[in-house]
Amino acid sequence: MAFESLSDKLQNIFKNLRSKGRLTEADVKASLKEVKMALLEADVSFKVVKQFMKAVQERAVGQDVLNGLNPGQMVIKIVNEEMVNLMGAETTEIALQPAGEITVLMMMGLQGAGKTTTTAKIAGKLKSKGRKPLLVACDIYRPAAIQQLQINGDKQGVEVFSMGDKNKPVNIAKAAIEHASKNGHNVVILDTAGRLHVDEDMMNELIEIKENVTVNQSLLVVDAMTGQDAVNVASMFDEKIGIDGVILTKLDGDTRGGAALSIRAVTGKPILYIGMGEKLSDLEQFYPDRMASRILGMGDVLTLIEKVQNDIDEDKAREMERKLRKAEFGFDDYLEQMQQIKKMGGLSDLLGMIPGMGAQMKNIDEVVDDKAMSRVEAMILSMTPQERSNPSVLNPSRKKRIADGAGVNISEVNRLVKQFEQGKKMMKQLPGMMGGKMGGKRGKFRLPF
Template identity: 60%
Template sequence: MAFEGLAARLQDTLTKIRGKGKVSEQDVKDMMREVRLALLEADVNFKVVKQFIASVKEKALGQEVMKSLTPGQQVIKVVNEELTALMGSEQSKIAVAPKAPTIVMMVGLQGAGKTTTTAKLANHLRKNHNRKPLLVACDIYRPAAIKQLETLGKQLDMPVFSLGDQVSPVEIAKQAVQKAKEEHHDYVILDTAGRLHIDETLMKELTDIKEMVKPDEILLVVDSMTGQDAVNVAESFNEQLDVTGAVLTKLDGDTRGGAAISIKAVTNTPIKFAGMGEKIDQLEPFHPQRMASRILGMGDVLSLIEKAQTNVDEEKAKELEKKLRTMDFTFDDFLEQLEQVKSMGPLEDLLGMMPGMNKKGMKDLKVDEHQLVRVEAIVKSMTPLEKRDPAVINGSRRKRIAKGSGTTIQDVNRLLKQFEDMKKMMKQMTGMQAGKGKKRGKGLGGFKLPF
């Protein structure tokens, strides 16, 4: 998970000061020493670290904090606010041109994941903003790039404009914009060429494309795994092109996170999106406040809710709620819910968004994804009648289900008991909600995996 090392170090440091009724100047200095080391180890730019520490120290030693009733918590609040400000304070949204189409130019070094990110962005715009994007293959030097974009376009059922590798990228971009106007596309996303390193030829081509089509957005795709080098790349591209935003790729990997924290501070370029996995739908808008909260172990409930809203069918959720209240919930419904939960991403990532999950005793909690597979196998080994009415599952049926799913009779017994307990609990909860007149929105209908 992104920022894992940094998050662990910062959380351990802040825990020492959190519950203190009195905080001395020495306490703050000791904490700042630990925070400085944590940030430097995460490959955050040293100038950024120096400024961050000075700013936090100044505010943490202020009268409002030191004389408050909970100075330890106030210091943590200061760290949270400054970390958020460092990454951009507020979410920076993608541009929308006054007159369609909005032209987005994707730039970056080879290997940063630019072509995949181009397709991910198009998918995000269509899925979340109801847009009609046109993908454009402007990388004529890497033969696989055009084919890759066409394959991704086919996968998404989205048009890709290409003139092959014998026409100049400037001409391709020009004709693509014209095509988008004729076919009423509201976004044109240009996948431009990259190099293994920044050179004059690359920059000349990019500036020529910029002059020709006058993009509304120039997004720099940066590999988070490259750490401090990512910041240097961002500086170089920004000097030449006036980049309007950055997209961080591979933020789900074992990255130290320094790039995300440094880019905005060094280049004044906002981070607009973050790639959270390899799948085509794993591109998320970057929220500095939410990211700071996750790093400090405060959770990210808003992102968790948004994931649920994106992946859960509202009509099915209402139907599920009705079944829970009337005790009509079956193992078929259970399987359907399991699929929806799995579509939200790895369970460990979802748990990481919940407040308090990074506290001592909880942060080492590992979710056994194989357990989901075993549960699924047990349910799929049941007959339609058994799924509808588990009460019919007698001893011989349990033996058959265990054999068919490659599990034990004890595993089957445990699941059946937990399933019944869960149904009773959910009936009580939905009854309490109805009694209190709470508004029930889109979501999992209070569904909880019975593990």
């Protein structure tokens, strides 16, 4: 999970701060020194860390903080606010022309950063906002780049403009804009070529496109897992081409997170979106305040609510609520709820957005093991329709067949059935549980589990 190591270290530092009723200036400075080391180990730029720590220390050693009712909490609040300032303070959207005009977006980045996939993700986001985007295949060098864009465009329901790999990218861009004008497209997204490293040919090609086509926004896609290199790449692109915004990919991986904390401060350019997975839906708007909350282990309830509201079908949620109240749900319903969770990024991601859960995650690994969820899914899919709707028919021979079909031990099938029956019993004992704040007409926010 992104920022896991940094988040753990910061939470331990703050836990020690909270445990002290009164703080001395020496306590604050010692804690901030640990914060500084944690940021450097997360690959945050040294200059950025230096500026950040100066701003925090100037505020944190003031008399109002040291003599306050809860000085530890005040220090955490200051770190949070300065972290938000570091990442941009305000959320920035892609700047689009009025709907009647064409907005041209030029996507840039090195090979391997996920640029082509991100280009299709952006198209899907804009389509969902009522725009009519056109994807343009300007990468004529990488094998299968055009095909990859076409496949992703089809999945998003967005047209892809291509002239093969024998035409110059600048000519493809010109022809695409003409095509967009004739066919009612109001956003043209140019998927340009990447290289293994920044080189003169790449830069000249991008400069030529910008000189011959009115590019409204130049967007750079960078791989968060490359840490400080991502910041260096962003600086070079901005210096030579000019960038209007950054999209960080692979933030779901084992990344130290330094790029997210450094790019805005080093380049002055905003982070627009963050890629949280391979699926075309795995692209989130970047909110500096929410990211700071995640890093500091304070959760991200707003994003969690948005995920639920966007991904959960209200009618299905009401029907599930009815079945849960009456304990009528079967394994098919159980499977559907798991698939909804996977659609939203997995149970561990969702729990990580709940305040206070970050620090507890390590103690409940077996509960939020997404691989275990996949095994459960395999077991349910190995059942017959009758077995899914009426688990009481599951005798030992049926359970063995299910275990063999799912490639698991029969003890896992027994455990699944037992947990399922216990869940039904619990719901019978708590008939009003789903009718309170989480359901009914009084609130639309429902978790799918």
